[in-house]
Amino acid sequence: MKKQIISILIFAMTLTLQAQENHIKYQDETRTIDSTIKALYAVISGEKGEERDWDLMRYIYHPNAKLVPSGTNPEGKVGARYITPQTYVESSGQWLVENGFFEEEIHRETQVFGNIAHVFSTYQCFKSKTDKEPFMRGINSIQLLNEGGRWRVINIFWAQETEENPIPEAYLPKN
Numbered sequence: 001m002k003k004q005i006i007s008i009l010i011f012a013m014t015l016t017l018q019a020q021e022n023h024i025k026y027q028d029e030t031r032t033i034d035s036t037i038k039a040l041y042a043v044i045s046g047e048k049g050e051e052r053d054w055d056l057m058r059y060i061y062h063p064n065a066k067l068v069p070s071g072t073n074p075e076g077k078v079g080a081r082y083i084t085p086q087t088y089v090e091s092s093g094q095w096l097v098e099n100g101f102f103e104e105e106i107h108r109e110t111q112v113f114g115n116i117a118h119v120f121s122t123y124q125c126f127k128s129k130t131d132k133e134p135f136m137r138g139i140n141s142i143q144l145l146n147e148g149g150r151w152r153v154i155n156i157f158w159a160q161e162t163e164e165n166p167i168p169e170a171y172l173p174k175n
Contacts, residue, residue, distance in 0.1 A: 030150040048100035061085040068157040115146040
């Protein structure tokens with residue numbers, strides 16, 4: 001019993017040290033809304049074969065955060081899936097590395113009240129930085145919380161652009 005308690009304490013201390021190291025390593029990535037959104041896009045982006053920094057991804061998101069992709073299934077029913085950042089890493093992480101994937105923001109609308117923010121962020125996706133035309137576009141609805149000195153993603157809810165649902169001009173870059 002005593003050995004189990006000691007093991008649990010050592011494990012807890014290790015997690016605490018890891019959290020402190022990540023805070024020191026990544027604190028600049030989440031100091032502002034702008035840096036947090038930039039890190040959010042950068043952490044999933046990379047060339048084929050390039051590993052992603054999943055510790056940074058876990059740092060950006062609140063521990064109870066959800067990623068919520070939405071869309072229409074083949075039967076025409078609109079729905080959404082609710083996944084954790086860890087589930088995203090497990091289900092999509094390898095695909096991102098094997099195929100190459102870059103998501104970049106092309107327009108942003110931000111609203112802030114106190115310690116909460118809502119960012120409506122239009123994105124486009126490429127398989128490589130050298131690609132000229134995106135293979136996908138859409139809008140991310142991102143909710144953030146300022147914890148005092150850092151912003152964390154609470155939820156990210158998104159929809160891809162389709163022929164039936166094009167991105168409105170108001171959410172595209174102004175030429």
